[in-house]
Amino acid sequence: MAIQLFVPSFRIDECLKAIRECLEKGWTGLGFKTIEFEQAWSKYSELPHAHFLNSNTVGLHLALHVMKSRFGWADDDEVITTPFTFVSTNHAILYCRLRPVFADIDDFLCLDPSSVAARITSRTRAVMFVGVGGNTGQYDKIVDLCRQRGLKLILDAAHMAGTRVNGRQVGPEPDAVVFSFQAVKNLPTADSGMICFKDAEDDERARKLTWLGINKDTYSRTAAQGAYKWMYNVEEVGFKYHGNSIMASMGLVQLRWLDQDNSYRRQLASWYRARLAGRGAARAVEVACGCESATHLFQVRVNRRDAVMLALNEHQIYPGVHYRDNTDYSMYAYGSGSCPNAARASNEVISLPLHLNLTRDDVATICDLLIRYAG
């Protein structure tokens, strides 16, 4: 049997039951289950405002869009970001006509605070931090740096659903935290995400912006007693970014399993670590001290990575690569050469298979082959 990198675990009967409620009620859109899921997520994440979206990508755009207009940032103002991420993080900056400035990464594969500090200019407005694999890296230092230098902080928490730091959920500090509930993430739906603004006003504005700028959502208009349901105002140009009740139904079910799923992910990671320890060839990426990672990924670094990948594929083992240095892509090539650690990691990292169907024996098989080919 082939071993894939990711396999989502859907609680199918529970999901179908929750979706059925929507279909029977005749309500699949914004409102109803989306409200219930926002409340459940806010309680779980300990973040006061949670707004359900159709993806993390749109949330990253929305976060910068709200801040750019609120603080009067100009086109081509700078946002410091990582080249070591899924392109969504960096595309979001360009959607707002801001400029991605790449800083280098550390051994946790997250932004290195000293590199970020070195790239701050008079035009820097914000920092995008990605908790790669669920790891917080040197997030605390980035929080301090942003506070000292008056920069906004956006946490791309696509891998961090359930990450805790010193016993607390990650993310009360950033101006916006954006989660992904895409099908291969830790809380899988099909496609959806959540944005959690720190500021109540930003949250309120975002709720209008995700529904075309309309100041009353359809659900409250429909549910409202009385007339004048069509008498809403449109205050500014918005987007079609809100989530729907079908995805929220799945999210509510999957959320009940998230901590248990993440703890099995951590178990798999510790089996991997134990089996690889002292066997040299594949170096596991460490998790930051005090971080209980959601463990979206288990990453190792090897020499001759591409050959190792092909050799594992011969055994029907299909790991992944997170990430290629984004400055390798032609559209971000202006940053090429500016982040040597990211460039090196880009040629060395492998994400080993990590999902809930894996067993301890699978982990042993994968490690033994990995050591054979990476040695």
Ligand SMILES: *Cc1c(COP(=O)(O)O)cnc(C)c1O
């Ligand atoms: C998956 C991912 C995204 C995009 O999430 P979507 O919900 O698919 O839009 C953004 N950033 C990172 C780091 C991701 O892994």
